Amino acid sequence: MKIYKYIIWIAVICTSLFAACSDEERGPVVSDSTIPGNVSNVQVERLPGAIKLKYDLPNDQALAYVKAECVMNGIKREVKSSAYNNNLIIQGFPDTCSYQINLYSVNRSEVVNPSPVTLSAKPLNPPFQDVYKTLSLMKDFGGATVTFENPMEADLAITLMYIDSLGYWSSGETLYTKRLEGSVSIRNMDTIPTTFGVYIRDRWNNMTDTLVSELTPMYEHELDKTLFRQYNLPTDEPSAYGWTVPMLWDGSTADGSGFHTDGTTWPQWITIDLGAEKIKLSRFRYWQRQTWGYGFADRNVKKMEIWGSTAPNPDGSWDDSWVYLTTATSVKPSGLPLGELSSEDTQLLNDGEEFSFPLEVPAIRYLRLKVMETWSGARGSWYLMELSFWGAEEE
Structure with a gap:
């Protein structure tokens, strides 16, 4: 019993000591009041929306890191680089103005050299401003669309x-x-003159001006899927594994509720009757299979041609009864390798990929989906989960 009590008292004492230690204010492990020497021979490299500084480090064992300070839009930004590196990059500049930069040397006790190396430098035009120059805002079916080019693949929010x-x-x-x-669209709007605007923001909350235009949306509506029918022609690819063509418009993207083939010929195609005469298509959307990591992978469709007809040849041949409408090529936003998905990739898979038809396409009733490529490059089989079409019937 005495031994047991002795062990308990030791545990209590250790716990108290640990708590006391944890309550102490934490500071630098090393206590050193030595002011570290400054960097020298600073060289400036102008980058898009950024400035790279290269310098010679002092021969000073007290130096822990170099700190750059710069004020942008009234906000002080800090960038640190260890004593093992001889350069640093300051990012997030909103323009090409001249900025004052202070370079401080700091030791392991966080003692800062009070006399920084001061210089002025100008960044190149930031990516978000370059992307703004490529914006094209135009009327579209059911709303408006803005297209953009982002050659530096900058992280942006386009509104x-x-x-x-x-x-x-x-x-x-x-x-x-x-x-x-890419592009951004607003849909489901009335066909009345409307003022639209678009602006860009980067990850440092720098924003462009707003590009404004008054546009009148063109009329469209989502086609009624209850009118869709499989229009099976002799050369069409048969279904496999119980995944049939009508499952492409059953309103479900659940696994097993789509269309699947398992053949040997390539390319492969199917035919759909949209159920109404003279439909002028504006856009369509399709959903990939996502389960088992198949999004942007495996036999999901990567590239397909869309053809239209008002009276297909009943022998299924590719004659002049078919008119080419467009080619839909799936693009993975992140560009990551197969099997890896970003949040943007996943969002697109959930929303479905959307493609527009050229304004000059003729009115049709029958559609042919001709699959040219899958994401894995495999031939002989492919699958899709769901299709939706928009447009308007012509008189």
């Missing part, structure tokens, strides 16, 4: 908005992206 019926700017749609090029 397309509009003035609502109360005269206020609506938040609209925002695309968070670093893809090379």
